[in-house]
Amino acid sequence: MHIAPDLQLPSLPEVTLRALDACHQDESYRTISEIVSADTALVARILALANSALYGPSTPIRSVDQALLRLGTHRFHTLVLTAALRQLLFELGGDEWQQLRDFWRHSLTTALTARALATLTRYREPDEAFMLGMLHNIGELIAIKTPAAEAKQHYLDRQAEIAADLVTAWGLGPMAADAMRYQQALPTELRDAGHLVKLISLATRLALSDAAGIAAAGTVFGLNEELTREINRRISNEVSGMAASLGIPLDEDYCGESASRQLKQTILRQAMASQAIGLADINGEVDDILAETVNSLTLVTGLPALCFGHTGDNLVLLSGTIGEVPELAVTAKAGGSVLTEAFISGLPVGLGDRAPTVLDRQLLSLLHTPSLLAIPVQSGEHCPGVFALGTDNDALENTRELAHIFTSELASVLANRPMNTGAGGLDARKLDQDMARERLRRQVHEVSNPLTIIRQYIYQLRSRMDDADVQQELDVIRDELDRAGNLLLQMSHADTLGDGGGGVELNTELESLARILEDSVFSEGNRQLALKLCASPTLVAAGPTGVRQVVINLVRNAAESLPETGGTVTLQTASPVWQNQRTWVELEISDTGAGIPDEIRDKLFAPVSTTKGEGHSGLGLSIVKQLVDDMEGIIACRTGQEGTTFRILLPAASHKKNEND
Numbered sequence: 001m002h003i004a005p006d007l008q009l010p011s012l013p014e015v016t017l018r019a020l021d022a023c024h025q026d027e028s029y030r031t032i033s034e035i036v037s038a039d040t041a042l043v044a045r046i047l048a049l050a051n052s053a054l055y056g057p058s059t060p061i062r063s064v065d066q067a068l069l070r071l072g073t074h075r076f077h078t079l080v081l082t083a084a085l086r087q088l089l090f091e092l093g094g095d096e097w098q099q100l101r102d103f104w105r106h107s108l109t110t111a112l113t114a115r116a117l118a119t120l121t122r123y124r125e126p127d128e129a130f131m132l133g134m135l136h137n138i139g140e141l142i143a144i145k146t147p148a149a150e151a152k153q154h155y156l157d158r159q160a161e162i163a164a165d166l167v168t169a170w171g172l173g174p175m176a177a178d179a180m181r182y183q184q185a186l187p188t189e190l191r192d193a194g195h196l197v198k199l200i201s202l203a204t205r206l207a208l209s210d211a212a213g214i215a216a217a218g219t220v221f222g223l224n225e226e227l228t229r230e231i232n233r234r235i236s237n238e239v240s241g242m243a244a245s246l247g248i249p250l251d252e253d254y255c256g257e258s259a260s261r262q263l264k265q266t267i268l269r270q271a272m273a274s275q276a277i278g279l280a281d282i283n284g285e286v287d288d289i290l291a292e293t294v295n296s297l298t299l300v301t302g303l304p305a306l307c308f309g310h311t312g313d314n315l316v317l318l319s320g321t322i323g324e325v326p327e328l329a330v331t332a333k334a335g336g337s338v339l340t341e342a343f344i345s346g347l348p349v350g351l352g353d354r355a356p357t358v359l360d361r362q363l364l365s366l367l368h369t370p371s372l373l374a375i376p377v378q379s380g381e382h383c384p385g386v387f388a389l390g391t392d393n394d395a396l397e398n399t400r401e402l403a404h405i406f407t408s409e410l411a412s413v414l415a416n417r418p419m420n421t422g423a424g425g426l427d428a429r430k431l432d433q434d435m436a437r438e439r440l441r442r443q444v445h446e447v448s449n450p451l452t453i454i455r456q457y458i459y460q461l462r463s464r465m466d467d468a469d470v471q472q473e474l475d476v477i478r479d480e481l482d483r484a485g486n487l488l489l490q491m492s493h494a495d496t497l498g499d500g501g502g503g504v505e506l507n508t509e510l511e512s513l514a515r516i517l518e519d520s521v522f523s524e525g526n527r528q529l530a531l532k533l534c535a536s537p538t539l540v541a542a543g544p545t546g547v548r549q550v551v552i553n554l555v556r557n558a559a560e561s562l563p564e565t566g567g568t569v570t571l572q573t574a575s576p577v578w579q580n581q582r583t584w585v586e587l588e589i590s591d592t593g594a595g596i597p598d599e600i601r602d603k604l605f606a607p608v609s610t611t612k613g614e615g616h617s618g619l620g621l622s623i624v625k626q627l628v629d630d631m632e633g634i635i636a637c638r639t640g641q642e643g644t645t646f647r648i649l650l651p652a653a654s655h656k657k658n659e660n661d
Helices: 013-024 029-037 040-050 064-071 073-087 094-120 126-135 138-144 149-157 159-169 174-181 195-206 211-221 225-246 257-278 286-301 338-345 358-367 393-416 426-463 468-492 506-519 544-561 618-630
Strands: 305-311 314-320 329-331 371-379 382-391 527-532 567-579 582-591 634-640 643-651
Touching: 013 029, 013 040, 013 073, 013 225, 013 257, 013 393, 029 040, 029 064, 029 126, 029 506, 040 064, 040 073, 040 094, 040 126, 040 138, 064 073, 064 126, 073 257, 094 126, 094 138, 094 195, 094 225, 094 618, 126 159, 126 174, 126 195, 138 149, 138 159, 149 159, 159 174, 174 195, 195 211, 195 225, 211 225, 225 506, 225 544, 286 305, 286 314, 286 382, 286 393, 305 338, 305 358, 314 338, 314 382, 329 338, 338 358, 338 371, 338 382, 358 371, 358 382, 371 393, 382 393, 506 527, 506 544, 506 567, 506 582, 544 567, 544 582, 544 618, 544 643, 567 643, 618 634, 618 643
Parallel strands: 527 567
Antiparallel strands: 305 314, 305 382, 314 329, 371 382, 567 582, 582 643, 634 643
C-alpha cells in the first residue's frame, strides 16, 4: 500500500492551537520550533515540504530547526494554518482521541530519550535522533485516522517499513532509514550496529519504561540500571511538563472535542478577519486603508470602532463607525490612556478596572459603551495606527482575541502591499521606504540564522580535531562568518548585538525558557524562578539547542534540590567577563537547597546514580559538562548548606584573543 511522502495526519488540537497562537504572536522561530517538534504530524509535514522538489537538489533537512530556516516565516505560517484547516476534516471518536493522546506521549518520550542518549553517547546530531524518535511509529498515526479495520491493521503491522520508506522519500539518507527499519531488532543483534540505529532502537524500548528496556540499555550501550532509570525519570518529567504547558491531560481519560471546537473557532476568526479585510480598498495610502478597514473591524466584531492614524507626534482620529466623527488629535506620547499605551507598547490594552483618564472618557463618550479596548496595528517595529473598540468588561477577552487577529492580518497586508509610486507626497514615500527596510531586516535575519548553525558546527568540529593546523583553518572560517554576520547586521540597521556576528542572545533565550519552566517545573506556588539579567548584550557563540539543554538540566536539578517548604532558583547573567585572555558571557544558576552531598562532589560531572531529590543528579550534570565542553565553555560549581551555584562561562560571539600576546 503506497504512502505519499506529503501525507496528512491528525495532531492533538492543543498542539495546533499553540502553534497557531505562536505564529499570530510573531514569536521567535526557536519557540515555534519547540512547539512543532512535539507533534509527529507537523514534523512530517514540514520535512516533506522542506525536502520537496520545490527547493531543488539541495542538502537534505535533518532537523525541524533547519526546516524552519529553509521554509521561512511566511511559508511556515501558511503551512501551520493549512494543517489546522485539515484537522477539521478528521472525525475522531472517543477511543481514537485516547489513542492519539497516547501516541503523542509515546512518540515525544521516544524522541526526548533518543536525544538524551545521543548527547550522553556523543552522537554528532542529537536533533536528528530526536526527529527520528518522533517519526519512528508514524504508521500508528496513519492507522488512527484510517477507518477500515483491515487497512488499519496493515499500517500497524508495517510501522518500521512505513517509517523507513518515508524517511527515504524525504532524502534523509540510508542511516536514518536503517534506524527506522531495524527499530525492533533484538538488543543482542545491535551491539555492533550503527550508532543511530542503536539510539532509536533503545529509545523506543526505554519509552515503554519496563524491565526489558532497562536490560537493553546495558546490552546496547553498557548503561547501568540506576543511570537508565534516571533517564526514564527525567524524560517522564519533561513530557509531563510539556503536556501541562499545552493543556494536555496525561493522567485521565482524554477527549479532544473541546480543544477541537476551540480550534474551529480560532480558524473561523482567522477566516472572518481575512474576508473582512478583503472587502476593503487596500490600494491607497496607509491612512486611507486604515480609515476604510474600520468598517471591516466593526463587521467582524459587531462593535463600534474608531481609527487613529499616526501623523508626526500625534494620533489623529481618521474615521469611525459611530456616525459623524469629530476632529480629534492627541499626543502619541505616554499619557496614561489605553490609546497611547497601546501605541507605545505595540500590544492590545483594555480599560478593565483601571481609572479612566480624560481621553479614555472622551472615547467612551464617542463609542457609547461602558469600556473600551485599544488595538495597535503593529507592522514590524512601525505602528501606523490604533483602533479603539467599544465593548464591556465581560466580552473583553473574546474581543481582544478577534481584534488582534484582525489587526495582525491587516499589518501583514500593509507590509506586503505594492509600493506606491504615485504622487503621494514625501510622507508616503518615507513610509514605503521604512517598510522596505523592515522587510530587508527580516530577510537579513533569515540569512543570519543558518550562519549561526554553521558557526556552531565549526565549534563542534574544531573540538574533535587534534591537528593544530586544521584548527587554525577552522578559526579562519569562523572569523569570516563573524565578518559576514557584521555586514548583514549593518545592512539591516539592526540594533548592535556585540562586536561579532552569529550566536545566541543568552538573555532572550533565558526569558523564553523561563516562561516554559514557570508553567511546568515551577507551577507549584512554593517554588520560585527569579531572573537577574544584565543590561549589556549577552550574545554567545553557541547553538540554541545546546544552550537550552544546559539551562533546562541545571534548572531542573536546582528545583529538585529545593526542600518541600519551597525555595528559589535564580538565573543571573553578566557581560562582558574577561578571563584567560578571552571575553565571556557569564551565567550563574543558583538555588537555596541543601547543597550537593559530599559523596558525589568528587565525581560531580561523571554519570553516576541519582540522589533522588537530595542533590543534583549525575546524568544531567554529565550531559551539561559535555555540552559546555562542545561550546568551548567553562563550568564550575560551589555548594554548601545554603545552596548550590553553577557558574558557566560561554565564549562571547565577538571574543578575541589578547592582541598583545
